[in-house]
Amino acid sequence: MNRIEQLFQQKREGVLNIYFTAGYPGLTDTQPIIMALEEAGVDLIEVGMPYSDPLADGPTIQESGMAALQNGMTLPLLFEQLAEVRRHTNIPLVLMGYFNQVMQYGEQAFFSKCQEVGIDGVILPDLPLYEYETQYRTMVEEAGLAISFLITPQTPEDRIRKIDALTRGFIYMVSNSSITGAKVGISDGQIAYFQRISQMELKHPRLIGFGISSYETFSQACEYSQGAIIGSAYIKALGAGGDIREITHAFVQKIRGQVSV
Amino acid sequence: MQISVDDRGYYGRFGGAYIPEMLYPNVEELRDQYLSIIATDDFQRDFHHLLRDYVGRPTPLYLAERLSEHFGVTIYLKREDLCHTGAHKINNTIGQILLAQRLGKKRIIAETGAGQHGVATATVCALMGLECVVYMGSVDIQRQAPNVARMRMLGAEVRPATSGSQTLKDATNEAIRDWINNPVDTHYIIGSVVGPHPYPDMVARFQSVISAEMKTQLLEATGKEDPQIIIACVGGGSNAAGAYYHYLNQPEVRLIAVEAAGEGVHSGKSAATSVLGTEGVIHGSRTLLMQTADGQIVEPHSISAGLDYPGIGPMHAHLITTGRAEAVSITDEDAMRSAFFVSRQEGIIPALETAHAFSALDHIQYNSSDVIVINLSGRGDKDLGTYIQHIDRFQPENAIR
Numbered sequence: 001m002n003r004i005e006q007l008f009q010q011k012r013e014g015v016l017n018i019y020f021t022a023g024y025p026g027l028t029d030t031q032p033i034i035m036a037l038e039e040a041g042v043d044l045i046e047v048g049m050p051y052s053d054p055l056a057d058g059p060t061i062q063e064s065g066m067a068a069l070q071n072g073m074t075l076p077l078l079f080e081q082l083a084e085v086r087r088h089t090n091i092p093l094v095l096m097g098y099f100n101q102v103m104q105y106g107e108q109a110f111f112s113k114c115q116e117v118g119i120d121g122v123i124l125p126d127l128p129l130y131e132y133e134t135q136y137r138t139m140v141e142e143a144g145l146a147i148s149f150l151i152t153p154q155t156p157e158d159r160i161r162k163i164d165a166l167t168r169g170f171i172y173m174v175s176n177s178s179i180t181g182a183k184v185g186i187s188d189g190q191i192a193y194f195q196r197i198s199q200m201e202l203k204h205p206r207l208i209g210f211g212i213s214s215y216e217t218f219s220q221a222c223e224y225s226q227g228a229i230i231g232s233a234y235i236k237a238l239g240a241g242g243d244i245r246e247i248t249h250a251f252v253q254k255i256r257g258q259v260s261v
Numbered sequence: 262m263q264i265s266v267d268d269r270g271y272y273g274r275f276g277g278a279y280i281p282e283m284l285y286p287n288v289e290e291l292r293d294q295y296l297s298i299i300a301t302d303d304f305q306r307d308f309h310h311l312l313r314d315y316v317g318r319p320t321p322l323y324l325a326e327r328l329s330e331h332f333g334v335t336i337y338l339k340r341e342d343l344c345h346t347g348a349h350k351i352n353n354t355i356g357q358i359l360l361a362q363r364l365g366k367k368r369i370i371a372e373t374g375a376g377q378h379g380v381a382t383a384t385v386c387a388l389m390g391l392e393c394v395v396y397m398g399s400v401d402i403q404r405q406a407p408n409v410a411r412m413r414m415l416g417a418e419v420r421p422a423t424s425g426s427q428t429l430k431d432a433t434n435e436a437i438r439d440w441i442n443n444p445v446d447t448h449y450i451i452g453s454v455v456g457p458h459p460y461p462d463m464v465a466r467f468q469s470v471i472s473a474e475m476k477t478q479l480l481e482a483t484g485k486e487d488p489q490i491i492i493a494c495v496g497g498g499s500n501a502a503g504a505y506y507h508y509l510n511q512p513e514v515r516l517i518a519v520e521a522a523g524e525g526v527h528s529g530k531s532a533a534t535s536v537l538g539t540e541g542v543i544h545g546s547r548t549l550l551m552q553t554a555d556g557q558i559v560e561p562h563s564i565s566a567g568l569d570y571p572g573i574g575p576m577h578a579h580l581i582t583t584g585r586a587e588a589v590s591i592t593d594e595d596a597m598r599s600a601f602f603v604s605r606q607e608g609i610i611p612a613l614e615t616a617h618a619f620s621a622l623d624h625i626q627y628n629s630s631d632v633i634v635i636n637l638s639g640r641g642d643k644d645l646g647t648y649i650q651h652i653d654r655f656q657p658e659n660a661i662r
């Protein structure tokens with residue numbers, strides 16, 4: 001069974017998913033970051049494939065991506081690194097990036113390679129549902145991969161049902177209509193949206209992402225979903241410099257509310 | 262071969278709407294409504310009224326006698342340079358502002374490279390009293406200072422795009438991100454036939470007034486609606502789409518798409534997308550774009566900010582890959598020479614973008630009996646700063662002593 005589906009069978013609340021950009025801060029930090037995140041008790045890791053034109057991302061992820069590309073990160077190198085990482089850990093790994101990167105690698109080749117190196121799922125925010133369903137779904141499913149689609153406060157109910165039907169693994173619930181890293185705090189309007197979705201009794205677990213950055217926002221998100229996703233805040237912490245293991249442990253403890261500082 | 266967009270926004274295999282879910286409701290709203298809104302009498306009345314009395318349409322189709330004599334062929338110029346604000350861009354912004362009003366939008370955003378589309382957007386926002394934010398790469402803000410001042414004077418806020426290469430591609434990214442952050446009250450006026458469906462088709466429809474007028478005017482002038490050849494420069498491809506539109510399904514009319522070769526197609530500093538580009542996704546559209554093997558979008562180069570874009574609209578990717586349109590690439594140097602030549606020959610100072618289209622006359626085959634229409638997409642006022650840097654080289658004979 002797919003590691004992501006396995007995770008959600010065992011754990012239905014407080015799932016912590018952390019995103020980082022591969023190749024940032026250093027080209028060879030992929031393994032140290034993943035090992036540190038696992039050791040610190042993160043449940044799921046999203047590995048960002050750095051991209052020149054990340055439309056859905058705010059300045060923090062944009063800048064980490066530019067730095068990673070300048071460091072020399074490429075998709076073939078990342079796959080090499082991940083194959084090595086997989087020999088040391090069993091934590092579920094999700095690759096996140098933009099569809100153009102997949103197209104250039106070759107769609108079939110990309111999904112097969114994911115399977116080969118032990119990636120468990122993919123998130124491609126700009127891959128349209130129709131194109132997925134008609135052209136790529138079979139490839140993804142045959143490779144045994146999970147795939148998450150995004151929903152937002154503006155997504156109509158019938159489309160959410162459709163997304164639920166096409167999802168494998170978890171649904172990515174965007175907390176607010178915004179790019180990543182944009183807003184701080186969770187408003188009453190967002191809570192109403194979380195409640196509305198939670199009452200829909202979808203088949204798949206939901207993780208809330210975008211704007212989750214602290215113990216408070218993480219706990220709030222967890223009240224209305226199976227867990228949450230943190231990206232920009234962790235990248236900022238990494239960007240401040242220092243020992244990756246120490247930064248990661250301190251960061252995860254803070255998010256989990258196990259403050260020891 | 263019938264050339265048109267299908268209901269998912271594809272021209273052949275190019276087009277579609279590769280957008281993050283956050284943009285879906287906005288794009289879906291447009292897709293659902295643009296055709297029916299455009300078809301209403303009310304829209305058509307306002308659109309044609311404004312094109313006539315505000316923009317100054319129809320623009321003349323001018324027989325360029327001295328150019329014709331020089332090249333030994335009949336050359337007509339479609340005078341989009343005489344449109345209000347100096348380029349074809351306003352045909353599209355008039356259409357989109359009327360659409361935005363009917364969708365109940367209160368705030369307008371746009372991207373701009375040369376500043377022509379930014380000025381055209383700021384203009385229609387002033388006309389309608391709507392808030393306007395224009396994203397412009399920091400590099401372009403430096404090289405197009407007069408247009409930045411025009412936008413400000415028209416009341417628009419010009420926001421520098423400081424990400425990536427700080428040019429048109431990044432200004433477009435920033436505008437898209439703004440739209441994600443403002444999903445309800447904002448309409449994004451894209452300036453060319455690029456972006457997710459329905460933009461390429463919608464912008465092409467608004468620009469199609471160019472070829473509609475050409476047909477009537479050519480019939481009057483020559484007794485025939487059709488020329489043998491239509492030449493237009495292609496940045497994203499909106500002036501070309503407008504000039505080709507009503508001839509797309511007449512294969513006997515040759516369509517020439519002129520791209521910017523920059524310092525040379527293989528110099529590493531070029532914007533010749535049809536040669537250097539491969540299939541991929543940029544700004545929500547599956548099309549030809551300049552990118553690395555790893556799918557990172559490459560920085561283009563052209564002396565003309567309006568052609569300095571790493572992709573082309575999906576319609577043009579389709580026209581060029583199927584052979585319906587012929588692509589020609591023109592260097593910075595050749596475009597510059599043409600700008601000075603046309604100015605002296607016809608008394609018309611063209612925009613640098615348009616100068617590329619003129620230069621194509623040196624690079625294509627034609628018969629002396631042919632009728633050629635060049636779409637004169639814009640005037641050169643905005644490029645005077647660049648022309649001044651080159652004037653002594655191209656016109657030493659009348660240097661001021």
Ligand SMILES: Cc1ncc(COP(=O)(O)O)c(C=O)c1O
Nearest residue numbers: 377453496497498499500567639
């Ligand atoms: C005068 C002129 N022509 C052409 C272009 C290129 O755009 P498009 O290819 O959409 O016509 C521009 C863009 O700024 C322009 O200002």
